[in-house]
Amino acid sequence: MKANKIFSMKKDTNAQVGIGTLIIFIAMVLVAAVAAAVLIQTSGTLQQKAQSTGKQATQEVSSNLIVKNIEGVRAKNSSVVLSSTIDLLRLKVGLNVGSQSVDVNQVVISITDGTTANNLVYAGNQKSYASVGSSNGAMGSFSSTDSAANLQKLLTGTTAASSTFNNSDHYFTVDKIRDEDASFSQSNPVMNTGDLINVYIATTSPSAASAKYTSVGTTDTSAGLKTAGLNLVPRTVVNIILTPESGVVTNADFVTPSSYGVKETVQLYP
Structure with missing residues (x-):
């Protein structure tokens, strides 16, 4: 035990x-x-x-812009004497659903016809093309109230900042179509949800500038068109990129028709 x-x-x-x-x-x-x-x-x-x-x-x-459609306008002397090229693009632009506000003053538009490429800023932008340390970069005689006058200056004017250049290959202008809250203006071009604007891009060809056409659409160009260096003849491949200050870039690619016929305004996109 x-x-x-x-x-x-x-x-x-x-x-x-x-x-x-x-x-x-x-x-x-x-x-x-x-x-x-x-x-x-x-x-x-x-x-x-x-x-x-x-x-x-x-x-x-x-936050991104939407290009809803693009129309091309030919310079003219009369209804039957028209340029052989597209000399002005009119882009109808809105905002995507849920997008933040977009300051058009900070948007950069790049356009190329396969040969020439232009980088454009808003005509009221005071910094991009300014002399060093200055705020003189806006388009010459830019109007803070008159969009029609700005379009005319875009097509016919020059600007002296750090150098003298054509407005047509450095700037774009805008005009509002729908602005319910009255927040969009030439001096403060801020787009909110629901806003719709026209963006004008000069595409004046050297041949159209030398032909001295007197008008583009309803805009008087008797002072003389300035070339944008582009040449939008029939069957031209055009690429446009809209780059906002923040958000997704927007692309709009199209090919011009095989013939413009007798049309003064040509539907290009979509």
């Missing part, structure tokens, strides 16, 4: 006391407090960065 084993526990009523133990305890509390403060600060910083990044990402993917 196995002998019965007796288990017993020894009572230990002693504890660590003294200044050393107190110092260790306080140090542990301080380390825990510092660690907690660092974690809280880090999590707050990360949250702010995440919110900022999320806002920017949403703006980048949701």
